[in-house]
Amino acid sequence: MLTMLVGEGANFAAYAYAPATLVTPLGALSIIFSAVLAHFILDESLHMFGVVGCVLCLVGSVTIVLHAPLEKDFESVMQVWHLATEPGFIIYTVVVLVLVLFLIFWCVPRYGQTHMVVYIGICSLMGSLTVMGVKAVGLALKLSFSGSNQFIYVVTWFFTILVIVFCVMQLIYLNKALDTFNTAVVSPVYYVMFTTLTIVASIIMFKEWDSQNASQIMTELCGFVTILCGTLLLHKTKDMGGSPNSSSPFHPSNRDQGA
Template identity: 45%
Template sequence: MFNFAAYMFAPASLITPLGALSVLVSALLASKFLNGNLNNIEKMGCLLCVLGSTILVLHLPKEEQTQTLHELFSRIQNPVFIDFMNVELLVCFTIFCYFGTFHGTKHATVYLMLCSIVGSITVIACKGLGLAIKNIAGGDLQDFQNIWVSLVLLLIVIVCICIQMNYLNKALDLFSTSVVTPIYYVLFTTLTIIASAIVFEEWKNMSDINIVGAICGFFVTVIATFLLNMFKDNNKSVVNET
């Protein structure tokens, strides 16, 4: 719910990478309430997570450029975005029909790629639903005439979330959290940033310094996510041995 609220007021390219903070909070809460001990590598991961998130906030755009649902619809008619969506849907269909059955149990990337693609679609649908709600709350009567569009977007969001949860749980049943979390974060964030950049063209208005800074911040958060997840099993093994 809070993610949805955030997507209503800020660009998706800013909100999605900041999801790495959830990994940081989880690590700190586990250390505090579940008697977990953060090793030096995990502490470094926490610091890098804060550093990367700060860099992202400093360099990515903070203001939403699309203000109405109708403007969003005109943007998603961009041929580049349509081609991008066709490729995503083709990959999803291929995973659902073939790769998921034969390779999903061997490679974590298969199910997580499907989750990430559906997640990027969810974000765009959330943006549309958020704009519709915000415009209706602001008294835009034209959105009342298109209330069915909001209902369709809500249905898309619900269906996409159900698909994500289904295949994410499959991946978690087959592979450890230390493998699933960083791979899912990287794939989901990358695809969402690409989709958002195509639809909203946020990167066109950014300076070269901000573009380089945003890319560096993203890579720092990726490294932090891997550090926080890849080495947390070390603490468990130490506890079990003692």
């Protein structure tokens, strides 16, 4: 748990130094390390499909890193605030908040226990705004440590409160999803939705692809799709490394009965 806290702290810091379109998809690397460590420490068999899934995640991650957009230089958190108050991102924010309220007050009472997308949709939509707030807070901390205090601005505290409130809301509905549905299904679907919406929000707010050509953008998208394929393959085949199915005709007990 301590290493998880350290890892989340490092992930938080990464948003201050790199674009969200690079940091968020690279979260799939944790899946690779989890699978490999589980193989050696917990004696969980890493079968052929698991190895292929890890390789796909690794290839996709390297592709994104090599073609990621450059991070913009910010001298003040007020610059982030100006980007957040541009018409494009305001429209995105309003749409997200309306959808979240609709899901919470109308869909959850009716479909929350039967449709996994309701809870995951709330977490993913709020998560895309949370990451934008995390990037602003991380930037404020980086600039403050370098000698330019950013906590004199009201917007810095606004972003901080937004991150705290949205993180708590995400935890509440993610826990509901995990309590109601299979974790093996919730995890990959949440990763896909959260990452996709975060990239969309980052593109709208920070316009990170403005400096890239069509070839670089398509290569990044291909890397992202490769990571998604690897993640889904790992989760869909995670139980294939267990003991043979007793219903199989090649199972020892069945062979004995046949004899």
